[in-house]
Amino acid sequence: MSYPVVKDLARDGIPVKLSCRVLGFSRQAYYQWLAEPVSEREWSDAHAANAVLDAHADDPEFGYRFLADELRGRGLAVSDHQVLKACRLVRVRCCHSIRRGSGKRPGPAVHDDLVRREFRAEKPNQLWLTDISEHWAGDSKLYLCAVKDVFSNRIVGYSIDRRMSSQLAVDALQMALARRGGKAGVQGCRVHSDRGSQFRARRFVETLRVNGLVGSMG
Secondary structure (H helix, E strand, O other), X not given: OOHHHHHHHHHOOOXXXXXXXXXOOOHHHHHHHHHOOOOHHHHHHHHHHHHHHHHHHHOOOOOHHHHHHHHHHOOOOOOHHHHHHHHHHOOOOOOOOOOOOOOOOOOOOOOOOOOOOXXXXXXXXXXXXXXXXXXXXXXXXXXXXXXEEOOOXXXXXXXXXXXXXXXXXXXXXXXXXXXXXXXXXXXXXXXXXXXXXXXXXHHHHHHHHHOOOEXXXX
């Protein structure tokens, strides 16, 4: 859009009529824009685009319908169509519908496999395993993310939600941290998972890092 250029030139003393003629649009269109530089729709679309980028970074495997559901869960009033438009605007390539659990291949690992199927620990908080399972509750699904300490074979953290998002995994990890005394008590603990998008998400990886946990993926 060249209207801001016309505005800047006018501030420097260049006539609006001349700038519009050179840039190839009418003065009427410029003055309409000047009256409302950013429309409510444009502002809403821009806000949706920023939210899409954040949600996509957290969970790269979301299709646009799952992204829309995630954003509505965060309190943003958006339609599926608006999110699809935002995906195209910011070039998010996953904006298509994906049925979770449909045999889709897992994405690339963001951690090395530090366990290599040796599921043993000599003390608490040395090795945690985490995974997500789905359960039917009436006509809808619930997703459970659990964190298990291999030493005691006990669940130390869990989270339940209707959406299988990265926040589900983060909440389970945060509970485990709280129940095991916080950051000081778990330094160096390996947290092993599969290569699901929730465990590869930026939000989950950052939670590991700031708490001194070591990610591992099989």
